[in-house]
Amino acid sequence: MKIAVLPGDGIGTEIVAQAMKVLDVLKKDGMKIETEEAAIGGAGYDTAGDPLPESTLALAKASDAVLLGAVGGPRYDKLDRPLRPERGLLRIRKELNLFANLRPALLYPELASASTLKPEVVAGLDIMIVRELTGDVYFGQPRGIEVRVDENGKGERVGFNTMVYSESEVRRVAHVGFGIAMKRGKKLCSVEKANVLECSELWRDVVAEVAKDYPEVELSTMYVDNAAMQLVRNPKQFDVIVTGNIFGDILSDEASMLSGSIGMLPSASLDENNKGMYEPIHGSAPDIAGKNLANPLATILSVSMMFKYTFGDQATADRIDNAVKKVIAKGYRTGDIWTEGCEKVSCGQMGDAVVAAM
Numbered sequence: 001m002k003i004a005v006l007p008g009d010g011i012g013t014e015i016v017a018q019a020m021k022v023l024d025v026l027k028k029d030g031m032k033i034e035t036e037e038a039a040i041g042g043a044g045y046d047t048a049g050d051p052l053p054e055s056t057l058a059l060a061k062a063s064d065a066v067l068l069g070a071v072g073g074p075r076y077d078k079l080d081r082p083l084r085p086e087r088g089l090l091r092i093r094k095e096l097n098l099f100a101n102l103r104p105a106l107l108y109p110e111l112a113s114a115s116t117l118k119p120e121v122v123a124g125l126d127i128m129i130v131r132e133l134t135g136d137v138y139f140g141q142p143r144g145i146e147v148r149v150d151e152n153g154k155g156e157r158v159g160f161n162t163m164v165y166s167e168s169e170v171r172r173v174a175h176v177g178f179g180i181a182m183k184r185g186k187k188l189c190s191v192e193k194a195n196v197l198e199c200s201e202l203w204r205d206v207v208a209e210v211a212k213d214y215p216e217v218e219l220s221t222m223y224v225d226n227a228a229m230q231l232v233r234n235p236k237q238f239d240v241i242v243t244g245n246i247f248g249d250i251l252s253d254e255a256s257m258l259s260g261s262i263g264m265l266p267s268a269s270l271d272e273n274n275k276g277m278y279e280p281i282h283g284s285a286p287d288i289a290g291k292n293l294a295n296p297l298a299t300i301l302s303v304s305m306m307f308k309y310t311f312g313d314q315a316t317a318d319r320i321d322n323a324v325k326k327v328i329a330k331g332y333r334t335g336d337i338w339t340e341g342c343e344k345v346s347c348g349q350m351g352d353a354v355v356a357a358m
């Protein structure tokens, strides 16, 4: 198992270091795991003048899986757009063809009080968002900012992007959504904005076609504005949600807060062959970077997803998940999930606690 390790920026290095402790345990137990580190994001720009250095991409392509921390930071916000850390992330997703982004939102019972919603609304929450990751307005052409002159010769700047999905792009991510629904509660909700957007109209049609292959799955469709509302009104109505890149970006942040902290949620980004990149869904958190305060559990749970989806090793995934459940049950909390009566721990201590629980 060759894993490319890309810590990135901000808290990325701290949280990935904790995930490496988990991999070390597995190595000691005899698993043949090989890891190699490389720079991405701002770190890539600093070392190679490129948020996705050639050597990093080559390593990622040659590996079975990629473990990513986070990218971005205020230091890089003034760079030309193609040099910004986020572009490195978008490019590696595209280059590796990681079109299916799995973002679970799961509430640990002990963290119900960390959610801003009433415990009875979120207790037992277990949603999987399948976000398309390599298309949509994120990648559509044309895009840009340019000066356009009207018929009176008056010019002003115009910013524009293109929302676009092909049938095949919708079909392949719909299959992933239905496939996951089959292994869970057999309910899939397709989220779009077909009342306004042609792109969404096509999305809806193609998802309905794919549904014929999965007669056991109950398919529903929902406009994205309603979905955003339903997620806070009654989130437990959802099992699996499949949606496009930009809607999925927004809804997955919203869903993460149902579970108390964005610091708890892992993600998997998969290609056609289940090769994957695994990362926490939170960002680089520059405000707490370097302070040993970050919550490493989302990254550690991303390693669990790696074993489940890329290596097909459910037992190891369960072992990691159970260790995380144990440290939560014992009352260890980083600042983001801390409540009265619990033990506040650092990022490093949380990593050690997980290792001990394994």
Ligand code: IPM
Binding pocket: 086, 089, 090, 249, 281
């Ligand atoms: C995410 C992030 C990224 C995205 C940014 C950092 C480019 O918000 O993974 O959700 O928009 O996809």
Ligand code: MG
Binding pocket: 249, 250, 253
């Ligand atoms: Mg996002």
